[in-house]
Amino acid sequence: xxxxxxxxxxxxxxxxxxxxxxxxxxxxxxxxxxxxxxxxxxxxxxxxxxxxxxxxxxxxxxxxxxxxxxxxxxxxxxxxxxxxxxxxxxxxxxxxxxxxxxxxxxxxxxxxxxxxxxxxxxxxxxxxxxxxxxxxxxxxxxxxxxxxxxxxxxxxxxxxxxxxxxxxxxxxxxxxxx
Amino acid sequence: xxxxxxxxxxxxxxxxxxxxxxxxxxxxxxxxxxxxxxxxxxxxxxxxxxxxxxxxxxxxxxxxxxxxxxxxxxxxxxxxxxxxxxxxxxxxxxxxxxxxxxxxxxxxxxxxxxxxxxxxxxxxxxxxxxxxxxxxxxxxxxxxxxxxxxxxxxxxxxxx
Numbered sequence: 278x279x280x281x282x283x284x285x286x287x288x289x290x291x292x293x294x295x296x297x298x299x300x301x302x303x304x305x306x307x308x309x310x311x312x313x314x315x316x317x318x319x320x321x322x323x324x325x326x327x328x329x330x331x332x333x334x335x336x337x338x339x340x341x342x343x344x345x346x347x348x349x350x351x352x353x354x355x356x357x358x359x360x361x362x363x364x365x366x367x368x369x370x371x372x373x374x375x376x377x378x379x380x381x382x383x384x385x386x387x388x389x390x391x392x393x394x395x396x397x398x399x400x401x402x403x404x405x406x407x408x409x410x411x412x413x414x415x416x417x418x419x420x421x422x423x424x425x426x427x428x429x430x431x432x433x434x435x436x437x438x439x440x441x442x443x444x445x446x447x448x449x450x451x452x453x454x455x
Numbered sequence: 456x457x458x459x460x461x462x463x464x465x466x467x468x469x470x471x472x473x474x475x476x477x478x479x480x481x482x483x484x485x486x487x488x489x490x491x492x493x494x495x496x497x498x499x500x501x502x503x504x505x506x507x508x509x510x511x512x513x514x515x516x517x518x519x520x521x522x523x524x525x526x527x528x529x530x531x532x533x534x535x536x537x538x539x540x541x542x543x544x545x546x547x548x549x550x551x552x553x554x555x556x557x558x559x560x561x562x563x564x565x566x567x568x569x570x571x572x573x574x575x576x577x578x579x580x581x582x583x584x585x586x587x588x589x590x591x592x593x594x595x596x597x598x599x600x601x602x603x604x605x606x607x608x609x610x611x612x613x614x615x
Contacts, residue, residue: 287580288496291503298507305510312513313506319543320498322458324491326465332487333468336479367457369543371501371578375490378585394594399572403457404544411548412555412564419612420565420605424573427601434597439590447587455489 349386363396373397381451395428537570562610569602
């Protein structure tokens with residue numbers, strides 16, 4: 278019980294802060310309530326399939342396979358696969374984080390994890406089609422091109438800057454996920 | 456639309472899994488629930504954060520902000536707005552298209568779109584849960600910096 282309370286302490290604070298916000302700023306009350314309902318609906322809609330896929334991945338993909346295809350020594354296969362996996366994903370970026378944790382647990386390389394996150398954030402195919410129709414092919418495709426470069430640069434930069442100890446700690450945490 | 460795709464893939468996967476091994480499938484579902492419970496506190500905090508942010512920065516306010524800001528400050532402002540908001544593409548793209556049609560600069564719009572996609576300030580609690588403070592903040596700072604570069608590039612290509 279105490280543990281549960283501790284885990285949800287930030288939620289309790291957030292709820293109090295939210296209630297205080299809508300009481301203190303009546304002008305924003307309607308919008309805040311509308312937006313929390315809208316976001317909750319989006320999350321409820323997007324969360325089930327992402328977590329089902331994550332569970333299936335955990336159960337069906339053996340660690341050796343993951344290491345072979347997406348491990349640190351998988352050559353060019355790893356980044357390409359990570360990129361495709363992220364690009365064919367759907368849903369907001371926060372869906373990528375728990376998924377990435379399972380990939381880490383299964384032994385995917387850190388560089389590949391970073392590319393997966395980057396791809397999920399900017400190169401999702403369904404969203405791209407929508408972007409082309411709304412903002413035009415020139416805008417959408419040039420943004421896509423430069424963001425692919427960005428994904429790679431950012432992945433290299435994080436890998437180079439983050440201490441090895443911290444990466445090891447993240448992998449140790451991911452390994453604990455049941 | 457992309458949510459439907461997600462359901463199709465998850466549904467197909469689940470079907471194949473049940474067919475091959477019902478027991479394993481149950482384990483997968485149990486793992487899914489457990490993973491969801493693991494991130495639930497952060498999810499709920501993010502929900503409250505997003506609601507407040509989007510109440511203050513609604514689409515109209517964002518539009519005014521990006522539509523009028525010009526020059527380097529406009530680009531920086533658009534990037535900042537994109538960084539702290541969380542709007543799905545099917546809402547953001549039409550709004551961005553309307554702004555473009557209304558005369559806003561492509562560079563500003565690109566700055567907004569790029570940082571909206573890559574940077575997630577309000578979702579940091581979730582990112583930090585799996586990636587730690589250091590990596591999460593580093594990724595967001597780098598992505599923010601890069602979205603400015605991307606904006607300049609897209610603005611240039613569109614102007615050609």
